[in-house]
Every structure is written in C-alpha cells, then in structure tokens.
Amino acid sequence: xxxxxxxxxxxxxxxxxxxxxxxxxxxxxxxxxxxxxxxxxxxxxxxxxxxxxxxxxxxxxxxxxxxxxxxxxxxxxxxxxxxxxxxxxxxxxxxxxxxxxxxxxxxxxxxxxxxxxxxxxxxxxxxxx
Numbered sequence: 001x002x003x004x005x006x007x008x009x010x011x012x013x014x015x016x017x018x019x020x021x022x023x024x025x026x027x028x029x030x031x032x033x034x035x036x037x038x039x040x041x042x043x044x045x046x047x048x049x050x051x052x053x054x055x056x057x058x059x060x061x062x063x064x065x066x067x068x069x070x071x072x073x074x075x076x077x078x079x080x081x082x083x084x085x086x087x088x089x090x091x092x093x094x095x096x097x098x099x100x101x102x103x104x105x106x107x108x109x110x111x112x113x114x115x116x117x118x119x120x121x122x123x124x125x126x127x128x129x
Contacts, residue, residue: 048091063108
C-alpha cells in the first residue's frame, strides 16, 4: 500500500483523511470522509476501498477480519486485494453472478477452520487455536 505524505492524517475515530497543512485543519471537513474504516456492510466501492485500507484487523483489539460474498463465500483480504478490479466491478454493478460481489466484512472470532474459498488459505481466528 502507498505511504501517505507526512501532512496527511487518517483519523482512527471516523476513518476520514485530513490535510494538516491548513491552520485549524480539524475544524474543516475532511478531504475524504470514508477513507480508512472497516465496514460491516459493503454497499459501495468506496466502502470496499475504505475497508481494504483499514486492513485485515479491527482497530480496537486487532481481531482478524474476512470478507463475505453475496453467495456466502468467504474471501480473505489478500484475495480481495489481488482481484480488486473484478470485486469492485461486481460491487459497483451489483453483479452477483460471478461470486465476487462482496457484501460484508466480519471478525473471525473462533472458527479455526475458516478457509478463503478462492485461495484455500486459512483465515486467522481471534480465539481459536
């Protein structure tokens, strides 16, 4: 992922992107309100991007996250990043036919056998072995 310039600030509270070069920058609207924030429901490509930017762990507690497709398939962050173009297109077009329409992101609390259905790799659990 690209590193932001030093004057850019991502709020851990609201996930917004701010430019700190402006005096009293916090009193103004953010440059991008939905920049880096884990969304439980993925309704737009912006939600998908923000969730990917926020990363595969929750901000509080560092719990592991995974994506859920419209057909119930489980997808890892790595898989969604690698296939971002087709996932984003499916989200934008509300296309559920190819299995790439991501609709949610959730914590894997205890399922030690949760597997990404595309890569076949295990998705880490918070409290499993």
